[in-house]
Amino acid sequence: AVSPGTAVVTVASRENADVKATIVVTVAAPDYPVIELDRQLGDTEGWTAADAVKFGEGTVRIFGDGVFGYGGEKFGSGLITFKAKFDDFNTGWYGFALRSVRTGDPTWVNGNQGYLVVIKEDMIEFQTWKPGQTMVDIIPNTSVLPNQEHLIEIGAINVEGGVRFILKVDGKAVLNVLDTDPANPIPSEGYLNVYNYAGAEDAIELKPSRKPDPGTGTGPIVTPKPEPDEELVVVRESDLTSGSGDGILAFELEPGQHGVILSQEILKLLEHPIEVRSGELKLTFEPELLRKLAEEQPRNAKLAIKMVPLTKENVASKPSASYKMVGVPYRLELLALVDGEEPRYISDFPEPIPLAYTVKPSGVDVNEEWLGIYYENQAGKWEYVGGEFDPASQTLSAELPHFSVYAVMEYEAAFADMPSGHWANGAVKALAARHIVTGKSEDRFDPDGTTTRAEFVALLVRTLGLQSEGTAELPFRDVRPSDWHAEVIAAAYEAKLVSGRQEDVFAPNERITREEMAVMLLRAYAYASGKSRVEAGASGPKDLTAASQWARTPISEVVGLGLMTGYPDGEFKPKRLADRDETAQVVYNLLKLL
Incomplete structure (x- = not known):
């Protein structure tokens, strides 16, 4: 075995598929000093x-x-x-x-x-x-x-x-x-x-690793065994008829209750999604997802969904000074329970599980643009998951690929070269909080620094959440599979956001011009909004004829949308090379428009 864990092995007859046997194999972690x-x-x-x-x-x-x-x-x-x-x-x-x-x-x-x-x-x-x-x-x-x-x-x-x-x-x-x-x-x-x-x-x-003894609350998370006093609510058949008007079955956990248990019989009867709510947190599970997970477990296993609230003081790793934990962190677990056996932790989900977190239950003063959902990894580091904020419900939502300890944090990037009066300060802080942009170092953004074509493409891909599906072969001979930007350029190319400076040359390391930025930005807006055509502004910039022919309509349209603006003298300066503060601002404009 490569690592500890549990696997379900099913062997079927080649001649008769109905003849099969299943065995659960568990490999325990060696107890090394x-x-x-x-x-x-x-x-x-x-x-x-x-x-x-x-x-x-x-x-x-x-x-x-x-x-x-x-x-x-x-x-x-x-x-x-x-x-x-x-x-x-x-x-x-x-x-x-x-x-x-x-x-x-x-x-x-x-x-x-x-x-x-x-x-x-x-x-x-x-x-x-x-x-x-x-x-x-x-x-x-x-x-x-x-x-x-x-x-x-x-x-x-x-x-x-x-x-x-x-x-x-x-x-x-x-x-x-x-x-x-x-x-x-x-x-x-x-x-x-x-x-x-x-x-x-x-x-x-x-x-120092600062790996804790059990229960000390410092160091990397080690998934604990369920505590005997952690009460789990058993879902019964009578509960399945108490859904809301939209058919969702909602279970509101009381203080001291840390989750629900679903038997195989209940899972078979489930027809509607279930919501499990604990304080500020809500998880939503589709019936088919739960049934798929149950099918991978022993026949008599029950599924336990656990949502254990923690205090800010007893999370394993404290976030750095730039991060402020908002509300209550939670330890989330999905377990397969079999009588007489150790719980089996289900770590991989066939599809993400939606999470919604109420951010301002008590009027906590936070900057909504700086909020994000983070999880604590095995190395004791907090990693950004994402998060879309809904002002109407005051909730931050994300989709979780696995369970761990999760928390909402407000991240205020502190770049010494981006004072509060800098015209792009708000955009940079908002994008940094979403981990779309990063500084050249921990305390330096370098607003007047250069932006390459590959770097701008990476900003758009992160903003739209694109991933390469491998459906199109890149025609660019200057983009190698080993290059850091190969994946982001492939994702943007598949989404038809980019083209090369020549048919087979992308020029990833060349600085991007404002007219190139306008074209990519408009395509990104059209892709995300579903609008293939937008109206141009009442009048284009006065130096529009200085732009390449292929860029003139996109420039007029991005100006009309407010994605880009001209300079105080009324010129767009299409051939000008874009700086880092400019590229951050236009990506922020795109984010606000979507």
Whole structure:
């Protein structure tokens, strides 16, 4: 097995499809010792003394090029757990070596043995040094991304038959290799070494994982077992006749009630959607979705929908200062319950589940444009889901692909170079809150910076929520499948939002002009609104004839719609290259118009 979980295996006769058998297979997670890298990160005396090693408040930041280790203690059998943020890889790599004989020396110097993981931008290598090198495994790197923080669990664990080397990233198994060498010379205990060969200007930063003991309320979420005092309401056949005028069955949970239970018999009788409401939160389930989920479980399993309100203080990870949690966070779970067995957590849904969250039940003062729904991932990070605000009902709605801990947050981006008086400040903050635009750094937007054609396409694709279906082959020879912008250009091309500067040239890295922006913007509006034609303004800009022939009508139409405006002198300046504040403003205008 690659990872713990439950699978339902059905075997049918090839000759008679009615002859079949089903078995439920559950793989439990191994109970390995966990070694939290916490106090060691604050032990400045224990780490290799070098100018490349910088210490923060309980953190270690290591610049290249070289090997730097912690000599304060040796680590034996167990999973060493910490968070790591990797800067750019450039053409180099980062790495970790376990059970090293010495700190500060690579495994290939003076017989320094150990287990070494080499993390490159495109691949991950696992090597043993005994002391010579053996390349054990090479896999594609789809887990460790540059300029992002990851939860790392890495260990050499003594098991029956040898030493099992494990690497997990953000809770997912990346490497799981058994070293069966009976004459293994690597010591049972050794030092942790950190490798940075990505360049002197790029660093790897180690932080405590702060993974909690059960119930402490700090660190990454570990899905808990249902508490015995969490009351679940059993849905009975008599409840199925108490629907509202629109046929929806609504279940309002009282304080202390944390969900509902649906038996297989009730699921068969369901004809209308059911709503489960808890305080500010409402989930809606279609009968067919619930029946599909139930069919994947043992025959006598019941489905439990849980909505457990949490306090802002006991969520595992606190959001950063730019985020303000609005209302009550909830832990959402969908379980299959079988008498006498552990609950089975249902993590994948065949279709998203609608969620609606009442934002202002007590008149909380928030900026509606900055609101979003977030969930807490396995690494203890809050990730943006989305959210459409309805002023009439004061609700924020989204569709959930899975369950976790969810919360509504207000995100106010704070860019030092976008003061409150900047003409595009409102647009930038609103788009940043929707994670449509990002800054050049955490505190710098760079409003006068450049916008490329690919970057503007990415803004439109995020705004419209487009995804490539793979239905059309891109004709552009300058867009490679490995390019970061390949997917967004494909999505926009399939939606007929874009064309190339030439038939086979898109010019993704060239700066976008205002007339090109007008054409793409109008097509995006037509796609989202369903209006294939809009009326042009009463009169176009006075320099309309300076625009390319193919752009003149779109320019008049986007000006008429208010998607774009001219300059104070009455000119549109169609050939002018667009800056980042301009592109943010026009995308915000599109968002407001839809």
